[in-house]
Amino acid sequence: MARTVIEISGHIIDSLILPKVLDLIVNLGADFEVLEVEVGKRRADRSRALIQLDAGTPELLGQVLAKVKEHGAVPVDAESETARVEPAPADGVFPEHFYATTNLLTRVRLNRDWLEVENPEMDCGIQITARGDAARTLPMHRVQKGDLIVVGHGGVKVAPMERRVPREGFEFMSSSVSTEQPKGLLIHEIADTMRRVREARGKILMVAGPGLVHTGAARHLVELIESGYVQVLFAGNGLAVHDIESALFGTSLGVYLDKKVRAREGHEHHLRAINRIRRAGGIRQAVAQGIIRSGIFYACVQKGVEFVLAGSIRDDGPLPDVVTDTLKAQDLMRENIRGVDFALMMATTLHAIATGNILPATVKTVCVDINPAVVTKLTDRGTFQAMGLVTDVEPFLRELCQYLKPGASTRRPGAAG
C-alpha cells in the first residue's frame, strides 16, 4: 500500500483536466480521495485541487504519478525532487528507463533549478548538458554514447495544454472532420492568424503535397510566397517535380493545366523535368541558369524561402535537392521549425504526420485535406493541436489569397449578408 498527495491547479475544471486526472487514477487501478477543491469563482480565476492517491504497490503509485504528471498533477512533496540522469550506453541508444517526451512544454529540475527543456518534441529523450545547465530534447538516432539522459519521471514537470474554451475564432474546428460547415469564416480566421503572425515578424510553415499542382492551386501558393506569407516550405520530390514540370512544359502529370487535354507524351514530362534539373545540378542552379522561370520553387528561390524536400521510396529521380536519407531530412526539418508560429498542412498525409511529429504542441496547426481520414490520422498520432478543414485545396487557397490581398477588407465574409 502506497499513498501520496498530488496537487493540480489552473483552469482545471473548465479545461477538463481534473476529470481526466481522476479518470486516469481509477483506470490505472489506484484509488483517490479529493481532499480539497477550490473552484475559481469566476471564469478567469484559477482552481486548485488536492487529491490523495492510494495504490496497492509503490510501483503502481509511481506509474500513476508518471501518468498524471502529463496533466500537470504533481505530488505536493515533489517540488524538491531532482531529475535523475544516466549516460547513454551506446550511440543511438538511450538508457533503458529514459524519460519519453511529449510535445508539451516541459521542465526538469537539476541542482534545485527548474530548467525549461529546449525544442519540445514528442517521443524523444531529454539530454542534460555536462554542466547541468541546460536540457534539450534528443531524437533517438542522435544520442551519443555517454550523453546524459533523464531517466524515470522524478524531477520532470509538464505544462498541460489548458484547452481554452473556444470563443470566436476556430470554434468550429473542434469538430474537425465535418464536411458540412460554412468554411468561408474558418478560412478568414486562418488569414487573420497569418496576418498577425507576419505583423509580429513570426514564421509561417507550409507543408504541401503534389495535389496542389495537379489541382491548379500552385499559383495561389506562389502568390502567398510572393506576398511574404511563407517562410518555410516542407514537401517531397513530388510537389517539386510537378511544379517544375509545369514551369518547363505547362503540364502536371502530363496534363495541360490550362486546357483539359493530355500532352502528347506528357506522361514522360515529369521524368524529363527531373533529368534536366539533375543535369543543372539542382533547383537553385536551374533558377540561376534560367531553366526554371516560374512556379512555387522559382518563387521560393527568389524570395529566399527555406525549403526542405524530404525523400520517400516512391520518388522518381529524385531531384538533386531531395534529402534522400530520412533521418537527415527529419533533422533538417527540425532545424527549420525553430521559431515557427503557424503551420499550414495541405493535401499531404506523409509530410503532415512527419511534421506533426516534431512540432511543439504550442504551434498553431491547421490541416487541410479533401479526405477526412488525413485529419483524423494526424490528431490520432498526437498532434492534438491540429485543427482540420475538410475541403478542396484549390478553392481553399484561392479564397485564402483573396483574404490576404493587401487591400482586402478584414470584415468577415457574409457579415453584411
Place this chain on the structure above:
Amino acid sequence: MARTVIEISGHIIDSLILPKVLDLIVNLGADFEVLEVEVGKRRADRSRALIQLDAGTPELLGQVLAKVKEHGAVPVDAESETARVEPAPADGVFPEHFYATTNLLTRVRLNRDWLEVENPEMDCGIQITARGDAARTLPMHRVQKGDLIVVGHGGVKVAPMERRVPREGFEFMSSSVSTEQPKGLLIHEIADTMRRVREARGKILMVAGPGLVHTGAARHLVELIESGYVQVLFAGNGLAVHDIESALFGTSLGVYLDKKVRAREGHEHHLRAINRIRRAGGIRQAVAQGIIRSGIFYACVQKGVEFVLAGSIRDDGPLPDVVTDTLKAQDLMRENIRGVDFALMMATTLHAIATGNILPATVKTVCVDINPAVVTKLTDRGTFQAMGLVTDVEPFLRELCQYLKPGASTRRPGAAG
C-alpha cells in the same frame, strides 16, 4: 443447336460496342463467327459487322439475342418481328415475362411500324395503347389490370449510347472519381453547357442536399435561380427546412452562417421554422404572407421554378410541401423531368440516385460531391451517363456563378497563364 446472324452498325469500333458484344456472347456460353466487318475508313464513317451466333439451345440463343440487343445488335431477320403484348394480370403487377426497360432510347414494332417508346426510364415495363399506336414506359406501381404490356424481347430495339471519343469538353470526367484534377476547367465546361441549354430555351434540373445550406452555398444557388439557370429543383425536407431556418433565423442547424457561433437554442430553430411554415400552410403561402423573404425557396417562388420536395423517413415535421408518399413523389419527379436537358446533382446521395433512376440516358448529368463514394454509387446503379466531380460544393457553386455572370468572359481560366 440454334443459329442466327446478327448485325451491328454505327461507330461500333471506336465506341467499343463490337468488342462488348463479342464478350457478351462468349460469356453467355454461346459461340460466334465474324462473317464480315467493314470498318469506317475515317473517324466520321460508320462501321458494320455481321456475326453468326451459335448456341446450344434455342433458349440460350434467345437469351443471347436479348442481351446483345441492348447494344444495338439485331438479328438480320428481326426487322420483321413484332412485339408481343399481354394484359397485366392485376393492378400493380406486370405479366410474368414483361420486357424490363433500360434508360436508353427504345423502339417497339407493332403492326409493322417501329414506335419510339415515350419517356425512356430504366426498370419499367412498356405499355402499348389499346389502339396500338403509342408505347410508353410504365413504372410497376402504375400498371392497371388489363393494360397491354410488352413481353419477351421480340420486336424491341434499343439504340445504344455510342460513347463518343472525348475531345475537349468533359474529357477528364471519364476518370470521374479522382480528387486530384484541375477542376476550374470542368466547372467552366459545366457553365458553358448551362449557357447553351438556356440559349436554346432548354430546361436545367438541380438536385440538391441540405449540405448546400450548411456550407453557405445557398446564396450561389439563389443567384443561379435569379439568373434563370434553374427550371426545376428536386430536394428533400432538409434542404427546404435549413434554407427557411436561415431565412427566418439566420442560422443553419442552429449555426449562424455569418458568424461562427451557435445560436442560443439554435438547435431548435429548424423545428420552429417548420412549425411556422406548417401554420402558414406551406412555402408559397409563407412567401405570400411575407414570412419568408429570402433564400432558395423564396427565389423559386418568385421566379416560378418548379420544385419537388420528396419525403424521407428521417424528416422532421415535415414542411407541408413535402410529398410524403414516396410513390407520389417519384411520379411528380417523373412529370418534372420531361424536357430536362441538363441535370446537376449536388451534395445528396438519396435524391441523386432517385433522380438518376428516372432520367433517360440522354440527359447530360453531372454529380458533385466531396465524397467520391456518392459518384461511384450513382454510376454503379445504371446512371452511366453521370459525370462526377469530387469537390466541395460551396466553392464549386461560387465558381460556377462567376462563369455564368452576364459579363463573364467565356475565355478559359488560366488560358493566358
Place this chain on the structure above:
Amino acid sequence: MARTVIEISGHIIDSLILPKVLDLIVNLGADFEVLEVEVGKRRADRSRALIQLDAGTPELLGQVLAKVKEHGAVPVDAESETARVEPAPADGVFPEHFYATTNLLTRVRLNRDWLEVENPEMDCGIQITARGDAARTLPMHRVQKGDLIVVGHGGVKVAPMERRVPREGFEFMSSSVSTEQPKGLLIHEIADTMRRVREARGKILMVAGPGLVHTGAARHLVELIESGYVQVLFAGNGLAVHDIESALFGTSLGVYLDKKVRAREGHEHHLRAINRIRRAGGIRQAVAQGIIRSGIFYACVQKGVEFVLAGSIRDDGPLPDVVTDTLKAQDLMRENIRGVDFALMMATTLHAIATGNILPATVKTVCVDINPAVVTKLTDRGTFQAMGLVTDVEPFLRELCQYLKPGASTRRPGAAG
C-alpha cells in the same frame, strides 16, 4: 440585470457536466460565480455544485436556464415551478413556443407532481393529457388542434446522460471512427450485450441495408434470427428485394452469390422478384404460398420477427409490404422501438439516421459500416449514444454469429494468446 442560483448534482465532475455547464453560461453571454462545490471523495460518490448566474436581462437568464437544463442544472427555486401548456392552434401545428424535446429522460411538473414523459424522442413536443395525469412526446405531424402542449422551459427537467467512465467494455468505441483497432474484442462485447439482453427477455432491433445481401452476409443474419437474437427488423425495399431475389434466383443485383458470374439477364432478377411478390400479395403471402423458401424475410416470418419496410424515393416496385408513406413508416417504427434494449445498425445511412432520430438516448446503439462517414453523421445528428465500428459487415456478422453460437466460449478471443 437578472440573477438566480442553480444546482447540479451527480457525477458532475467525472462526467464532465460541470465544466460543460460553466462553458455554456459564458458562451451565452452570462456570468457565473461558483458558490459551493462538494466533490465526491470517492469515485462512487456524487458531487454537488451551487452556481450563481448573472445575466444582463431576464430574457437572457431564461435562455441560459433553458440551455443548462439540458445538462440537469436546475434553479434552486425551480422545484416549485409548474409546466405551462397551450392548446395546439391547428392540426399538425404546435403552439409557437412549444418545448422541443431531447432524446433524454424528461420530467414535467404538473399539479405539483413530476411526471415522466413517455417515449423520449428528440425534436418532438410534449403533450399533456386533458386530465393532466400523463405526458408523452408527440411528433409534429400527429398533433391535433386543441391538444395541450408544453410551452417554455419552466417545469421541465431533463436527466443528463452521465457518461460513465469507460471501463472494460466498449472502451475503444469512444474513438469511434478509427479503422485501426483490434475489432475482435468489440464484436465479443456486442455478443455479450446481445446475450444479456436476451437472457433478460429484452428486445433487439436490427437495422440493415441491402449491402448485407450483396456482400453475402444475409445467411449470418438468418442465423441470428433463427437463434432468437432479433426481435425487430427495420429496413427498406432494397434489403427485402435483394433477399427475395436471392431466395428466388440465387442472385443479388444479378450476381450469383456463390459464383462470381453475373447471371444472364440477372439485372432484371430484382424486378421479376418484386413482380412475383406483388402478384402473391406480399411477403407473408409469398411465404405461405411456398414462393419464398429461404432468406432473411423467410426467417422473419417463420420466427415471428416484426419487420418494418420503410419506403424511399429510390425504390423499384416496391414490394407490397413497403410502407410508402414516410410518416406512416416513421410511426410504425416508433411503435416497434418500444421496449428495445439494444439496436444494431448495419450498412445503411438512411435507416440508421431515421432510427437514431426516434430512439431514446438510453438504448445502447452500435452502428457498423465500412464507411466512417456514416458513423460520424449519426452522432452529429444527435444519436450521441451510438458507438461506431468501421468494418466490413460480412466478416463482422460472421464473427458475431460465432460468438453467439450456443456452445461458444464466453472467453475473450486472444485471451490465451
Place this chain on the structure above:
Amino acid sequence: MARTVIEISGHIIDSLILPKVLDLIVNLGADFEVLEVEVGKRRADRSRALIQLDAGTPELLGQVLAKVKEHGAVPVDAESETARVEPAPADGVFPEHFYATTNLLTRVRLNRDWLEVENPEMDCGIQITARGDAARTLPMHRVQKGDLIVVGHGGVKVAPMERRVPREGFEFMSSSVSTEQPKGLLIHEIADTMRRVREARGKILMVAGPGLVHTGAARHLVELIESGYVQVLFAGNGLAVHDIESALFGTSLGVYLDKKVRAREGHEHHLRAINRIRRAGGIRQAVAQGIIRSGIFYACVQKGVEFVLAGSIRDDGPLPDVVTDTLKAQDLMRENIRGVDFALMMATTLHAIATGNILPATVKTVCVDINPAVVTKLTDRGTFQAMGLVTDVEPFLRELCQYLKPGASTRRPGAAG
C-alpha cells in the same frame, strides 16, 4: 505532310486495342484510314489491322508512332529500324531524349536482333551493354556517365497487355473499388493463386502496413509465413516496431491486443521496444539473443523470409534494420522483386505505391485496404494490373488463412449453399 502504315495484330478487338489506337491517332491531331481488317473468326483467333497514318508534319508523325507503339502498333517498315543509343552526359543524368520505359515487356533492336529488356520497370531508361548484347532498365539515380542509353522511339517494341476477357477468376475485381460485393469468393481466388504459385516454387511478396498489427491481424500473417506462403516482405519501420512492441509488451500503440485497455504508459512501449532492438543491434540479433520470441519478424527470421524495411520521415527511432536512405531502399526492393509471381499489398499506401512503381506489369497484384482511395491511387499511378479489394484487413487475412490451411477444401464457399 507525312504518311506511314502501321500494323497491329493480336486480340486487338476484344482486348480493345484497336479502338484505343484509333482514338489516340485522332486525339494527337493526326488522321487515319483503315486499309484492312481481318477479324479472327473465333474468340481464340487473332485479328490484324493495317492502318494508314497521315500527320501534318514528320514531327507529329513521330509522336503518334511513339504513342501507338505502347499499344503494340508498329510501322510496317519498322522491323528493320535499330535503336539509337547515346552516352549518359553525367552520373545520374540521362541523355536528353532518353526513352522512358513502361512496366510492360519491352524489346529493343540492336545489331539486327530484338533483345528483351531485363527487369521491366516504369519510368526508367534502357541501358545497353557496351557489347550491345543485353539491355536492361536503369533507374535515373543509377546511371553513370558514359552508360549507353536508348534515345528516341525507333527500334523499341512494347508488348501490350492484352486484357483477357475475365472469366471465372477475379472477374469482379474489374470494378475494383466497390465495397458491396461478396468477397469470400475473391479471397478464395487469391488463396488458389497463392497455392498455385507455391506449387510451382514461385515467390510471393507481401507488402504490409502497421494497421496489420493494430487490428490484430499479425497472427494471420505469422501463420502464412510459417506455412511457406511468404517469400519476401516489404514494410516500413512502423510494422516492425508495432510487431516487436507486441512481442515485447503485448501491446500495439500501447493497447493490449487481447484486452481492450490501454497499457499503463503504453504509449511509450513502441519507443522502448525500438530502444531495446537498437541496443541489441537489430532484429536478427534480437531474435538470436532471445529478446524477440514471437510475431511477424520472429517468424521471418526463423523461416528465412527476406524482408526490406524502408525508411520514411515519420519514423521513430528507427530500428537498425530500417534502410533510411530511400534510394538504397528502392534498390533493395528492386533486388527482391526479381522472380516474384504474386504480390499482396495490405493496409499501406506508401509501400504499395512504391512497390507498384517497380513491379513489372506481369506480376499479379492484389491490393487490400478498407479505404477505396488507396486502390484508386495505385492504379492511377500506372500499376494498372493491380486488383483492389476494399475490406478490413484482419478478417481478410483470417479468411485467407482458413482457405490455405493444409486440410482446407478447395471447394468454393457457398457452393453448396
